[in-house]
Amino acid sequence: MGDAMATLHTRSAARLMIAPSVLLLLAWMIVPLALTIYFSLLRYNLLMPGMEEFAGLTNYTYFLTDPAFFQAVFNTLAIVLGVLFITVVGGIGLALLLDQPMFGQGIVRILVIAPFLIMPTVAALVWKNMFMNPVNGLFAWLAKLVGLQPFDFLANAPLFSIILIVAWQWLPFATLILLTALQSLDEEQKEAAQMDGAGALSRFIYLVLPHLSRAITVVILIQTIFLLSVFAEILVTTNGGPGTQSTTLTFLVYAQALLQFDVGGASAGGIIAVILANIVAFFLMRMIGKTLEA
């Protein structure tokens, strides 16, 4: 009897304790999103206040038929996939290396992790000016040293350059997580496999890789969430250009909203970005749901 009372008490207390976070997040999810949907159906430009009128789906057709939209979707996917590829492959390699016995392992770890702690605007500006600049950058100096023409990275290969910068920022994250997972691999198992005469390659394929699969899943999931919204790196390096060569979906909506003041069009773009992100998220959530249960 007393016990039942106690549980009942704790249960309503628990609900009360959870309520603030749930309500806040619910409001955060619903209110702005509902407003975005509403705006997306209006002809609404901040430069022409008081002229708002219902526009149906015009904003959507306008946004979806804009050639910049396809370029933006392509660029967004290129950044996500390019960075994922570099960081996962590089991360596995680095994690395997850092897992070996060596002198000064702690210091190397610190060096490798550092880029992840750098704010995106600093990372992008340092790369843009001090490395990729075709006149004064270090890469230009290196090129001249070996007798090559300096290459203007951000003008001639803007998307590739941004992928490089973002991959530099995220490689430590992948490495750190894969290394953590690697270190939980049973030493005895490794030795047993070695005793059985398994070579380094087959040990990697049949023992290490399966053990890492969960960590790799997590790396892909978390990075995708963040990579879909890469913004600052583009803003301070190429500003989406030249033309729309490095414009992502996020950047396209930003430009529509805060540079052209087209509230309706930007909102339609925002909703499209949410839908696309949800398609990706659907698959990812299933993956993490499975790994969390395992």
Added chain:
Amino acid sequence: MARNVSTQRKLVTTVLAWTIGILIFFPILWTFLTSFKTEAQAIASPPAFLFFDWTTENYFEVQSRSDYFKHFMNSVVVSFGSTLLGLLIAIPSAWAMAFSPTKRTKDVLMWMLSTKMMPPVGVLVPMYLIFRNTGLLDTRSGLVMVLTLINLPIIIWMLYTYFKEIPGEILEAARMDGASLAKEIIYVLTPMAIPGIASTLLLNIILAWNEAFWTLNLSAAKAAPLTAFIASYSSPEGLFYAKLSAASTMAIAPILILGWFSQKQLVRGLTFGAVK
């Protein structure tokens, strides 16, 4: 013989790992070195690595020209403010979910995680308009609110995984001894929960300090934290490498130091406890 081979191997690994480590770290090292050069030395060809006239004038210049300290304080207020506010809201929730879980707890947690999946650009327009119409645009309190909301799911998840590890038997033992709920919380649970709370605090300060979507879009001259302050160097002025480097070094140094102390928490917090 075998020992010889393994020492040799260790040496090779060491050299390889250090080379790669230094290469990865090099842009940061280079920024640090450049911040002590004059502008002329900063763009000298061939570049000067260590042998130049070290000067600290860039640091003073950055402070006097663009009031660095103001932006630094904005970063401190915004990152600490949003983290503390987030903890205040999240601790009771994570606590309740960890110690009196129901059938729906896992679903609630997954739902909270899913709010992170929404791309910020999906709500950029209404947030900008709401901020403009309520006078929150370019204020620290506005940034604190937004950053609290976007990091809340991570804070809750992280605390939840830490609280989950506090053994329930200890609670029962305390209850058997007749401890009241208040005593239970103060004397038994809090000491065990503090390490988890501290780790969560650290990671979220790092995340908030480096957040560069909302801080760039919702702040201007007055409330701009360091992320937005540095972005102002993307204009042709950014070609002043030495000053850019000095400003960058000051912007990243505090977090670099904090981050190095919290490698483990980084993994745990950002993987939602899925990798330990």
